[in-house]
Structures are given as structure tokens and as C-alpha cells.
Amino acid sequence: MERFNKTLKKLRFQLNAAIIGRAVISALIVFLLALHVYFIAWLGFGAHNRVMPYVNITLRTGTVLIAFYLLLSANNALLSRLQVARWMDLKIDHEDDLYQNLIELKEQGEDEAILEVLAIQAQKRVQESNYKPPRWFKAAQTFTILFFLAGLGVMWGLTSQNFVLALRQFYSNTPQSIDYKKTIDVSPGSVTIGKGEELVISVLDADPRLTHRLFFRYGTAWRELGMGDNRYRFASLEDDIEYYVANEVAKSDTFRVKCLDEPYVRRWEVRYQYPPHTGLPARTDTLSLGNIEAYRHTVVNLNIHTNIPVKTAQMRFADGKTLDLQGDGNSFSLH
Numbered sequence: 001m002e003r004f005n006k007t008l009k010k011l012r013f014q015l016n017a018a019i020i021g022r023a024v025i026s027a028l029i030v031f032l033l034a035l036h037v038y039f040i041a042w043l044g045f046g047a048h049n050r051v052m053p054y055v056n057i058t059l060r061t062g063t064v065l066i067a068f069y070l071l072l073s074a075n076n077a078l079l080s081r082l083q084v085a086r087w088m089d090l091k092i093d094h095e096d097d098l099y100q101n102l103i104e105l106k107e108q109g110e111d112e113a114i115l116e117v118l119a120i121q122a123q124k125r126v127q128e129s130n131y132k133p134p135r136w137f138k139a140a141q142t143f144t145i146l147f148f149l150a151g152l153g154v155m156w157g158l159t160s161q162n163f164v165l166a167l168r169q170f171y172s173n174t175p176q177s178i179d180y181k182k183t184i185d186v187s188p189g190s191v192t193i194g195k196g197e198e199l200v201i202s203v204l205d206a207d208p209r210l211t212h213r214l215f216f217r218y219g220t221a222w223r224e225l226g227m228g229d230n231r232y233r234f235a236s237l238e239d240d241i242e243y244y245v246a247n248e249v250a251k252s253d254t255f256r257v258k259c260l261d262e263p264y265v266r267r268w269e270v271r272y273q274y275p276p277h278t279g280l281p282a283r284t285d286t287l288s289l290g291n292i293e294a295y296r297h298t299v300v301n302l303n304i305h306t307n308i309p310v311k312t313a314q315m316r317f318a319d320g321k322t323l324d325l326q327g328d329g330n331s332f333s334l335h
Helices: 002-045 052-076 081-091 098-107 112-128 139-158 160-172
Strands: 185-187 191-194 197-204 213-217 223-226 231-237 241-246 255-260 265-273 283-285 299-310 314-316 322-324 326-334
Touching: 002 052, 002 081, 002 139, 002 160, 052 160, 139 160, 191 197, 197 241
Parallel strands: 191 255
Antiparallel strands: 185 197, 197 231, 213 223, 213 241, 241 255, 265 283, 265 299, 299 326, 314 322
């Protein structure tokens, strides 16, 4: 009887472990399938789509309910001692229900003599028979499960970076915060150019996820321009402007572009001091536009006034010689 009870207990544990194991593996497959569905939705809708939290909650709830159903069904399907004895009778059919009868009669308190006879027969049959519990899954089922797991592993491995992000979001149901660049670096900044020159304003190291816009003004009203490829080109700038660049999260400093005219002589003054023998008084000419015509040995003082401040000025002669004019800013002279 002891060997029979030991065999019965071992078989009961193995058969019930198979029932629970199948339920746990099935629940795990349901979870992995739900996770994959979420990953596909994450790729399709995007991490920050407002529908993703609802997809997450739906899949979580469905997974929990299905897992609960599978485990509860497995718990209700656990075999009793009598059911295991029935399985043993059917496993190796001796055209009787020896094991079941022994269990039932013992539970009913049958006469010990009868139980002893049945126990001896059961003990002998257990020694002569091999009761091997079935595998948890059939071969086709095992192949299907392994194929499913391998397929998921390959797909997740090929997109591992995205999958890790989706997995974290599935766990927390909160999308990963986007770390945008908090500053905008602009070229050329504040600059002085000649009137009519080209000006190209560009964003340095621009965040490609953000849309940059150029704001500029001539007077008081700001105007907005799009920046294709994060740059904008003024083909010929005629006036001073102020400008800045902004996107969804940041704004640059405000810069000033000053347009200067090309330097030229706005006013000429040529003062002549003639030699004494000519008897001519000194005079100042402002109408000849710098053309100098005088008697030999005449002292000529040249003064010019430019339209814009310049650092230096030179007089160039036809033979290639030059003379530096004295002065700075808008006024220069040559004595």
C-alpha cells in the first residue's frame, strides 16, 4: 500500500504541475502578445500620441483578465487522488478499476481485509507497470510556441532601441520626456554689412525635431519668415534690421544688422595758394569734384568729407603712387 500511495502522490504532483504549468505558459504568451501589440501601436501612433495610454490600459486589463481566467480554470482542473487513480486505470487498461475501487472503498471505510487484498493487487500492479505522465504540450504545440517566441525575439532584437523605449512606456504608461535643445545659436549675430549686400541668417547646431522661424523688423512691426533648412537668405539688404530666431521651446537673443553705404567722397574742398608773382588771391574750390588745376609752385590743400566714417583714405595717382590722407571719421585732408 505504501508504494501505491507514493506512486499516486508523485503522479498527482506531476499531472497537476503540468496543468498549472500550461496555464502559466499560456498566460505568459498572452502577455508577450499584448506587449507586441502595444509595440506595434507605439510604432504606428508614436510615443506621444494621446491614444497610447488607452491602448496600454486596454491591453493590461485584457491580459490580467485572460491570465486570471487561465489560472482559475487550471485551479479548477487540478486532479484529486480519485481522478489520478482513474487516470492510472485508463493509462494501462486491465479491464478493471482496481485503483479507483481501492481509493473509494478506503474513503467509505470498507473492511480492512478487503482493502488489504486490493492493496496487495494494486501494489503488485504498480511494480509491474510504468506510469509516465504526458508532456505538458504536444510536439506541434511546442514547435508553435518556440516559433512564436523566436519570431518575437528576432523582431524585438532588430528594433531593440525602439523596443526598450516602448517597454519602459508600457511599464509606466508615461511617454519618455523629450529633451529639446534649450538655446538657439544664430549666425552671423549682430553684424555690419554694406547696403545691398547678401545676408544669410542660419541656426547653428539646430535641433531637427523643432521648427525654427525668423522674426525681423525695419521699424516697429515684427515680421515672421520660415527658415528652410534652418537658414534664410536676404539677397540684397538695403536697410538696417533687428532680428531673432524662435522655435517651440526657445528664443535667441535679438541681433542688429547695420547696412552701410559704400564709402565715397560727398564733398571736395581744394584750397589754392598761388605764388606771389601771379598776384592771384587764395581761393577755395568746391565745384571741381577734386580735379586740380593750378600754376606751378601753387600750394594746394585738399580736404574731403565722406558719406560714412572710414578708418583711412588715400590719394592714388595715375603712375601708381599713393599718398595717405590725414584724418579720421568723415574728414580727411592732404597738405
